[in-house]
Amino acid sequence: MSSSTRTTGPITGPATGRITGPILILDDLRDGRMHLAALFIAPKGAALPPVQLDRGEAQPATLAEYSTRTVLRARFSLPADCPSAYQWNGTRYELAGGFGGDLRIAYAACNGEEHGDLDRDGAERNAMWARMGAEHAEHPFSLLLHGGDQVYADEVTDGHPLSQDWPDRIPRDPARADLANLMHHLRERFLQRYLAVYTAPEFAWIAARVPSLMQWDDHDICDGWGSLRRSRTYSPVGQTLFSAAREAALLFQHGCCDGDLPARFADPEGSHLGWCIEAPGLRLLAPDLRSERSRRRVMARSGWRLMKAAAEKRFAGRSLILSSVPLLGPRLSLLEFLMVLIPRMQKYEDDLRDQWQSRAHRASWRRMLRMLRDMAAQEGHEVTAVSGEIHLAARGEMALGGGKVLHQLVASGISHRAPPKAWAKALGLLSWLGDAPLPGHPIRIRRIPGQAGRYAAERNYLVLERRGADWSASWELETSGRSSPLAL
Template sequence: MDPPSTTNGLGHDAITPHPDPANGTRGVGTGPQVISTTKQLEVLVGPLLNYRRMSNEKAGEPIWHGSVLVVTTPGQTSPQLTLSPAGAVIASEGNAVFTGPGSRTFDADKLYEDTDKAFWRFMVQVPFQRFESKWSYAIKGLSYVDEKKTEKPQIFAVPSISQSMRILFHSCNGFSVGTDIEAFNGPALWNDVLRMHAEKPFHVMLGGGDQIYNDGVRVDGPLRPWTDIGNPHKRREFPFGQQMRDDCDEYYFQNYVRWYGQKPFSTANGQIPQVNIWDDHDIIDGFGSYTDHFMKCPVFRGIGGVAHKYYLLFQHHQAPPKSTFTTDAPATTHVGVEGTPADPAQLKGTFVMTDDQHDPSHIIGTKPGPYVEERSLNLYCQLGARIAFCGIDARTERTRHQINYPETYKLIFDRLSNELSANTEIKHLVLLLGVPIAYPRLQWLENIFSSPLIAPIKFLNKRFGFGGNFFNKFDGNIDLLDDLDDHYTAHQHKHERKELVHMLQDLSKKHSVRITILGGDVHLAAIGRFYSKPKLGIPAEKDFRYMPNVISSAITNKPPPQAVANLLARRNKIHHLDHDTDETLLEIFDRDPGPVGERKKSSDANHATMPSRNYAIICESSAHPTPTSSAPQPSAPVPPTTTVDGEAAQETSSPPDPKSNARKPIHAGEKGAGTGHPAANGLRETGLCGPYGLDVTLRVEISPKDPEGRTDGYGFSVPALEGGGYADQGSRW
């Protein structure tokens, strides 16, 4: 006889414990003890598509590896996904998926399940073809709990075997607390992303941090009573018990469901494969950059663990740790090498996969971070034929005085060196950091905010509320100070920053690979660059120190006031990193976006910073021939002889004039940077920087009043590194 059951209100029946047919003994915990009574796969959010890596599993036939995540109601059996060449899927109806030739079916692994939800991951692979291919996928029986949503097969693009990927880069995909969201038409720029994707598909989108803003947890969420405590000492000692953990867990989960299920962002999630790192707003504003004694308080340690759990699940499709920190479970307060130990209370009615292997693209730190007490997750993968990618987790190990452990840097650079040695076809390394690294210094502002002159004002704020929002609600310091402390250019990070740039220079010189750095966080667009001092007489094409920093932020959050952008532009000096390396911002913004007569976004003198929402497009600057036969093809394509405008491409610049202004163009690809540059539209190869260079486009919002999020483009190109790059020049060599 079947055991008695009672309906739980979600279309499931509660029953006695049952084995997990999808995972057997692969997890810990008994699960929520419910079985779905519907024939449909009840989906809360998804599908979310991730890119993981490429491999050569068969001689001459590289494989594209990715994953698809769906979040469902609990009690489901393992769902199935059908993947087909685009056009082969005929229909998806009810429980059936009708397919054509070349289709494959994938089963799902259950990563996590509790009484409210379950996370299912499909690991998918497709072969690279000798042409750009499109693939369609559908999940059997999928139906949304929200009946307003409809299900249809999703399509994504994979480059040809001879192509590198066309890259979308974005950051700060959410709104700060207190922002008038309606005034900015929500995440409107994703409409523009989808328009560009329809014209010429993106093969991958790189999330540079703050893919979601969880700051509301302290305003309209379970941390509000804690935030309202006026005494900083009482706030530091406040416990983070199981009830608060459960409440925060629910808040973070629902915020992810709301944001990741919202169009047009959700549409992009299912069609453009993601690769993400995280930053503070994925946890809470300023996490990691407050004073050490405050960062170690129970509440901050607790929300760090909860945010990390959902970061792994939603953004990496990875099983989370078994438990997170709570003060009423003493075992969880003493972290070991592997992170937080299991807590029976948290595992009650919960299933967690325990043998989930990290992907080969992951570079895992050797020890837990100081506040997020888990090991960092850094990334390496290849983006098609000639571009490599590295993403550095700059939040898990962050404190006010360090960004990453020295041991982590060694792991990352050992991996990079090994990969570049093994594959000499890689011509470009794209490095993703959470914050810009070639950016104007604001140390004078840090000094003011940290000076004794501020102490009396801080006292008045604590006692009488004087200064209002000028001070943050956590440690009582000036609210902007944690943002300044986040920057690589902050005084306490200067040594670490310099060492990182030197390690990148060494890598570039040793492997003859050009490095382009991506960074977000600052809510405006800019292009920074490191380069050899003009006195050394090295053309950019041969300069291993030439590293542009593409600064693209925010795709959704509001930009800073015009006055802040103008202040930063005035601070755009030519800085000297060391005896041989200078740095400054490129003056790329020749005019404001959109037609003449729109509201001005910056001063007439500011051509270096753009305070408007934006995203970036990166792709190779020359088209590469598509093989037409099955015979082995030469790995090096023929360089184009002309640009798209019919003019001969300039192969090598002259050495820079020591008396020239390096804020202006210093090589052929920067010449004419801005709206008139051939790379500005983001849809065609310029040919300006030869067969291995990159075209970079900043797509900048014209008006926040436009719900379609239309943008204007600013472009420049990055040359490949020729040979060893003048390896015998400069005092460091």
């Protein structure tokens, strides 16, 4: 592909396996520069060359150790408003920049499947990543947003006596030594998951050339984390699982560890992993919908503090709200009610409780929507929500008043295979009922341009584009191809 030139082959370490990376992560935007982290996963003992810049170099430093691997990171900065490049191991990686003017952003979510993901054929699994890479080679992206479920960690609990039957059966009071052994097991299994994803050539190619910003969701921990019963999530086994997942998310999704979180995070201590980045005319706001989640809440005090501060701050331009779970959707509370009544359907209750529209979260949902309404009421400010999670492509609208509209753009299933078309049709029928959690602000599910139904059951990713002051969104669908641009 045209945006790099390789002059040497990939280096290897003394242990079996090649060095994985660089995976480029955007730490922050400030002072007209992109502050970046280049992540590497190397066999233990491997010597890594420095990242070379036009002026100077950055040497990878160790972040974490595993049985046979070391995780390293190099931090450096490049101009934010114009094209630039860095070089590593003989390859030059070109970046689009463009944060001061026209730019293109890719958004993807749900990069995996619940069962057997590591055994899938790579070309099939990563077909949409390959398509995104080919698009970047022709029309470069400035930023890659990951909306949750970067890995599917549902199987990491397998193979250990304390967690083998998670979450159905767990020991009440395991010995401290056994929990330490479980932590080691889980750390190695999380590494295995991220390593498999980041080594895939289709993903690795674009991840080295487009800075990523990531937000986690339940499968980055386990299926339904936060919607499971407290006897599970607050058990010693559950807390060990969360600790291992959180460490892995900091390392592999954010290129950091406790004590050195980038400045974009709202809480330097990492009690929640919400973050915010601002560029000229663009604010990216990603609340953490998992760290503080329980069956009765989506966020706790610190998470709401991030949203309140953003809602009260004056900002000119567009705010993109990354909500891993869609903010606007059909009345799923009706399905939730029916599932409670039907015994064989009760196993899906956690999936519906994950949603903002759950009966358990309706007050929180209204609170969030009021914040976004008030945020958008500022003169010269537009608000758009982007989400993943449902393995479908979709969009919704909520009238905000004053001629403004909250657009909800859902792109989900970059590698997760699409659910049956009958499920998409069922959601479409449910959406006919409409909903208005805020009186006077009805929610409507609209069709993606060119689609016959309200939900598209195809693997997909989203492209957000700014030209001048105008924004548009289009979906790249596996079978249908590119949708017509939707003006925002």
